Amino acid sequence: MSDYKFINSSQSVPDAKDLPINYSIKASPSTDVWAKPPATHRFNAPILYKTIPLKSFKRVRVSIVAEWKVLYDQGGLIIVINNGKTDEQRQWIKCGIEFTNSKPHISVVAKDRWADWSLVPVPSGGQAVTIELVREEDNTLWVYLVEGISRVPLREVTWAFEQEETAECWVGSYAARPSSATTDDLVVDFRHLVVETH
Numbered sequence: 001m002s003d004y005k006f007i008n009s010s011q012s013v014p015d016a017k018d019l020p021i022n023y024s025i026k027a028s029p030s031t032d033v034w035a036k037p038p039a040t041h042r043f044n045a046p047i048l049y050k051t052i053p054l055k056s057f058k059r060v061r062v063s064i065v066a067e068w069k070v071l072y073d074q075g076g077l078i079i080v081i082n083n084g085k086t087d088e089q090r091q092w093i094k095c096g097i098e099f100t101n102s103k104p105h106i107s108v109v110a111k112d113r114w115a116d117w118s119l120v121p122v123p124s125g126g127q128a129v130t131i132e133l134v135r136e137e138d139n140t141l142w143v144y145l146v147e148g149i150s151r152v153p154l155r156e157v158t159w160a161f162e163q164e165e166t167a168e169c170w171v172g173s174y175a176a177r178p179s180s181a182t183t184d185d186l187v188v189d190f191r192h193l194v195v196e197t198h
Contacts, residue, residue, distance in 0.1 A: 004172065009046035019193050023048075025075065027175035027186045033078065033094055034178070035115040041088045042178075047078055049172030054081060055164040056197040058135055060171050061146065063191040065128035068099035074107060075175040075188030077131055079141075079160070083167045093157055094174060095131050095143050097122065106131070108143050108155045118155060123147065130192075135161065171195050 004013050008031065014020055025046050032042040057079070064076050076096015083090065091112055098107035098119065104127055105119040122129055123145070130146040141160035144151040172195075175188040 003050045004048055005050070007047050007049070007170075008044050009048075011046065011048075013048070019048075022189065022191050023193075024187050024189050025173060025175040027075070027177045027188070029177050029182055029184070030180045031176045032072075032178040033092065033174065033176060034109075035088070035111050037114055043087055043090075045174050045176035047080070047170065047172055047174040049078070049080070049170035050195065051082075051168050051170055052195075052197055053164075054161060054167040054169045057161075057169060057171065058196040058198055059132060060193075060195045061130065061132040062173055062193045063128060063130040064096045064173075064188060065191075066097070066175075066186060066188040068097060068104045068127060068186075070177060070179045070182050070186070071100060072098060072176075072178040073186050074098040074178075075186070075190075076107070076173065077133055078170070078172060078174045079133065080170040081160070081163065081167050082169060083163050091159075093133070093141065093143075093160060095133065095154070097127075097129055106145060106154065110155070110157045112159055120154065 031045040034042045078094040081091040095108040132144045141157040143155040177186040
């Protein structure tokens with residue numbers, strides 16, 4: 001039986017305790033994970049995750065590739081901090097590829113009260129990246145682009161482990177197609193997912 005579960009998806013969860021080397025997540029149009037004032041809260045994208053105590057999180061890494069075509073097509077890693085609050089108040093961090101300005105970008109979004117968003121071009125100009133989220137020694141979360149044996153820092157999230165003594169988190173991968181301008185699903189392929197805990 002798998003430790004992983006799907007939310008917002010009818011896809012089958014892989015049978016093994018650990019995910020296979022390659023797996024895919026399919027996202028329908030009008031799916032997203034996003035929060036923007038004054039009242040936008042969206043949390044209907046498919047997420048494949050396992051639940052761990054927040055204090056046990058060490059790192060997660062995955063490679064992501066897809067045929068990104070429609071504005072805001074996206075997929076990557078996600079951590080959802082379940083702190084006993086309402087869906088609208090829950091915190092999350094997502095990172096991976098997002099299609100905007102007619103090309104794929106590396107996207108990082110962190111949502112405490114509301115979401116913010118940062119973008120950098122994919123260095124290769126291609127359709128694929130490897131992303132890693134790491135708890136560093138100062139107890140902050142860092143987002144890295146992995147290129148060969150080197151890691152390029154993209155973002156620091158200082159509050160990610162603030163509630164580590166009481167909160168659980170979902171760790172996994174997601175896909176989303178926020179646009180309603182198409183009827184086609186987005187299929188995001190993931191490779192070599194690694195989830196490391198203390």
